[in-house]
Amino acid sequence: MSRERQTSHRVELPDHGLALSKPQSRRKILQKAGGVIAAGAFGAVPLRGWAADTINIGGLYPTTGSMAQIGVGCVAAAKMAAEMVNEAGGIKSLGGAKLNVIISDIQSDTTVTRTETDRLINGNKLSAIHGCYASALTLIASEVCERAKVPIITGSSSDQLNKGRKYTFTPFARASQFAQAQLQMSKLVSDKPKVAVIFENTAFGTSTSNGLKEQAPGEGVEIVMFEPYSAGFTDASPLINKVKASGANTLFAISYLNDLILIVRTVKQVGLDIAINGGSGGFTMPDFYKNVGTAAEGLQGVAHWNHDVNDDAQKVSERFKQVYGTFAFEYAGSIVAQTFMLADAMERAASADPQKVRDALSTLDASSGYAAMGPGSRVKFGPEGKNVYGRPVGVQWQNGDLVSIFPKEDARAPVLKT
Amino acid sequence: MLETVAQAVINGLLIGGIYALVSIGVTLIFGVVKIVNFAQGEFVMIGMYLSFYLATQFGLDPLLSLFVTMPALFAAGVLIQHFLIRRVLGPNDMPQIFLTFALSLLLLNLALMLFTANYRTVHTSYSDAALHFAGLYVPVAKLIAFVVAMALSGALWVFLHTTDLGKAMRAAAQNRDVATLMGINPNRVFAVAFGAALALAGAAGSLLMPFYSAYPFVGQVFVLMAFVAVVLGTLGNVIGALVASLMMGVAESLGIQFVGADSGLIVVFAMLLLTLALKPTGLGGGRVR
Numbered sequence: 001m002s003r004e005r006q007t008s009h010r011v012e013l014p015d016h017g018l019a020l021s022k023p024q025s026r027r028k029i030l031q032k033a034g035g036v037i038a039a040g041a042f043g044a045v046p047l048r049g050w051a052a053d054t055i056n057i058g059g060l061y062p063t064t065g066s067m068a069q070i071g072v073g074c075v076a077a078a079k080m081a082a083e084m085v086n087e088a089g090g091i092k093s094l095g096g097a098k099l100n101v102i103i104s105d106i107q108s109d110t111t112v113t114r115t116e117t118d119r120l121i122n123g124n125k126l127s128a129i130h131g132c133y134a135s136a137l138t139l140i141a142s143e144v145c146e147r148a149k150v151p152i153i154t155g156s157s158s159d160q161l162n163k164g165r166k167y168t169f170t171p172f173a174r175a176s177q178f179a180q181a182q183l184q185m186s187k188l189v190s191d192k193p194k195v196a197v198i199f200e201n202t203a204f205g206t207s208t209s210n211g212l213k214e215q216a217p218g219e220g221v222e223i224v225m226f227e228p229y230s231a232g233f234t235d236a237s238p239l240i241n242k243v244k245a246s247g248a249n250t251l252f253a254i255s256y257l258n259d260l261i262l263i264v265r266t267v268k269q270v271g272l273d274i275a276i277n278g279g280s281g282g283f284t285m286p287d288f289y290k291n292v293g294t295a296a297e298g299l300q301g302v303a304h305w306n307h308d309v310n311d312d313a314q315k316v317s318e319r320f321k322q323v324y325g326t327f328a329f330e331y332a333g334s335i336v337a338q339t340f341m342l343a344d345a346m347e348r349a350a351s352a353d354p355q356k357v358r359d360a361l362s363t364l365d366a367s368s369g370y371a372a373m374g375p376g377s378r379v380k381f382g383p384e385g386k387n388v389y390g391r392p393v394g395v396q397w398q399n400g401d402l403v404s405i406f407p408k409e410d411a412r413a414p415v416l417k418t
Numbered sequence: 419m420l421e422t423v424a425q426a427v428i429n430g431l432l433i434g435g436i437y438a439l440v441s442i443g444v445t446l447i448f449g450v451v452k453i454v455n456f457a458q459g460e461f462v463m464i465g466m467y468l469s470f471y472l473a474t475q476f477g478l479d480p481l482l483s484l485f486v487t488m489p490a491l492f493a494a495g496v497l498i499q500h501f502l503i504r505r506v507l508g509p510n511d512m513p514q515i516f517l518t519f520a521l522s523l524l525l526l527n528l529a530l531m532l533f534t535a536n537y538r539t540v541h542t543s544y545s546d547a548a549l550h551f552a553g554l555y556v557p558v559a560k561l562i563a564f565v566v567a568m569a570l571s572g573a574l575w576v577f578l579h580t581t582d583l584g585k586a587m588r589a590a591a592q593n594r595d596v597a598t599l600m601g602i603n604p605n606r607v608f609a610v611a612f613g614a615a616l617a618l619a620g621a622a623g624s625l626l627m628p629f630y631s632a633y634p635f636v637g638q639v640f641v642l643m644a645f646v647a648v649v650l651g652t653l654g655n656v657i658g659a660l661v662a663s664l665m666m667g668v669a670e671s672l673g674i675q676f677v678g679a680d681s682g683l684i685v686v687f688a689m690l691l692l693t694l695a696l697k698p699t700g701l702g703g704g705r706v707r
Contacts, residue, residue, distance in 0.1 A: 287536075
């Protein structure tokens with residue numbers, strides 16, 4: 001039997017080359033056909049005069065690498081936002097011109113971000129760019145945009161983005177505002193907040209915790225424990241044991257996801273009656289609740305956008321749910337708002353020229369519609385490109401939903417005391 | 419105060435049980451096969467992902483998945499010993515070191531590719547539960563893990579001391595050449611030892627899953643402690659590794675409690691240095707048991 005198969009195989013061998021050439025030629029035909037279609041869609045048609053009817057916006061997001069999970073959601077939001085603008089008639093002052101988002105994968109890497117931003121600007125006629133969600137990447141993209149004189153709008157919170165930049169616009173709360181909001185939130189739980197701050201002993205942990213420490217006296221918040229810990233521990237029990245001994249009634253954990261999950265679970269196990277605020281970070285993502293389950297209930301944090309801050313935000317979130325399967329997380333929602341800010345600027349500039357779009361952005365003052373659907377409900381940029389009405393929103397996981405609880409103006413539910 | 423100390427000791431013992439499962443595997447392989455398995459942590463990681471997928475795809479409780487992860491990793495261990503380790507056993511140590519190190523890197527990067535760097539957790543009914551008594555608490559998931567870890571360590575000890583294969587293993591550990599002259603087939607003994615060590619790593623993975631997150635680098639966290647425990651308890655000494663693991667868990671916990679939350683490991687390593695300075699052969703007295 002086996003010999004038979006061997007011989008038949010050997011007989012077939014000369015044919016093999018011929019057999020192979022068939023799929024090859026098929027592939028070639030496909031390639032040619034694809035090329036023709038692609039040329040029709042992207043190359044030839046604009047030459048026939050479509051160019052005036054579409055406005056290119058660049059979207060810089062990591063869709064591969066360590067930050068891909070959030071990046072992919074951002075891309076879905078960016079495409080949905082352009083659709084929304086186009087469905088509403090596009091840019092009317094430009095004859096109903098449609099927005100076209102050109103996405104570039106910056107691979108969660110700073111070097112790639114620099115080259116991809118360059119490539120995106122040089123290879124396309126862009127009116128503006130939005131991205132990159134992660135501050136470390138946005139800082140680089142912003143530098144490139146400043147040099148190329150193309151406006152970039154971003155939800156990233158680093159205060160550095162507002163230093164000496166002319167083409168960078170940050171319509172949402174800054175990192176320095178997050179610490180203040182967090183301290184104020186501790187007063188929701190207790191009149192006399194006694195806060196334990198535990199932070200991982202890294203640059204991120206140290207700088208964030210120092211921000212909290214500096215602002216605490218001004219906010220009338222007492223810090224009863226201030227303790228660095230080694231990131232990536234195997235067991236949070238000894239640390240939580242210490243928190244318990246400190247007599248704190250609020251816990252600020254400045255930690256990455258894995259440590260935070262351990263901390264939250266251990267607090268539950270100890271049966272410690274303490275409010276946990278995880279600051280800003282990955283735990284505002286829908287995935288977090290899916291992973292951690294009910295242990296996430298009652299966990300507080302701060303975000304630059306939340307899906308329930310007003311009716312427009314809720315509408316956006318509903319639509320995003322149909323596209324992506326989850327509520328609009330903070331970056332997704334902020335990208336939709338940013339797209340509408342760009343559309344507003346283009347409408348007023350009646351131009352797709354990046355310089356004119358930039359100038360129109362700098363005089364933007366929106367207090368209604370999707371552009372203003374963030375906390376603060378108004379966008380007006382100061383000289384540093386910072387939204388003067390921007391503020392963070394305090395959020396809490398309640399019954400599997402991320403609910404806005406702070407400040408009063410944005411609160412959609414009372415704080416859940418755990 | 420006394421309550422705080424007692425709680426710190428409980429916390430330390432419970433996590434020490436997990437360290438023990440990993441370190442016993444390392445010490446068993448070193449004692450019998452005479453190689454250092456740098457990839458031991460990655461097998462814990464594989465055990466965790468196996469448990470995770472069995473739990474999320476088939477609804478199998480992570481603790482019950484022990485009955486899958488242990489045989490699966492035992493088989494993997496036998497195959498690795500037979501097809502890889504056996505070929506580099508010789509007078510030169512370097513190929514062995516490179517082999518297990520390469521295995522570690524390969525598994526780590528494969529995991530990154532297949533599972534991505536995301537954290538995966540399994541939520542069980544007992545994940546957040548704890549027993550409370552006299553102002554102290556014992557998390558249920560960790561208590562189960564500790565009890566099972568001790569039972570498995572005990573079972574291994576009984577196996578090594580009462581069965582022919584176990585005795586053959588100890589004989590091969592004491593003197594490979596003489597053991598071979600006595601009619602012991604070293605390849606068979608090595609394969610079983612490697613398999614048993616990996617089965618323990620798999621068990622550690624399943625036991626961790628109810629209260630710890632799985633991610634590709636998770637093995638690195640535990641293997642560091644395992645290596646310290648192995649040296650502390652004398653290389654190749656199973657009882658030594660067990661005792662050292664529990665001691666380290668307690669030392670780490672007390673260190674975090676009374677020195678500083680970023681100093682837990684400092685206490686552990688200080689303990690290691692002190693032991694090596696005063697008793698260079700380790701707490702096991704240099705005896706391979």
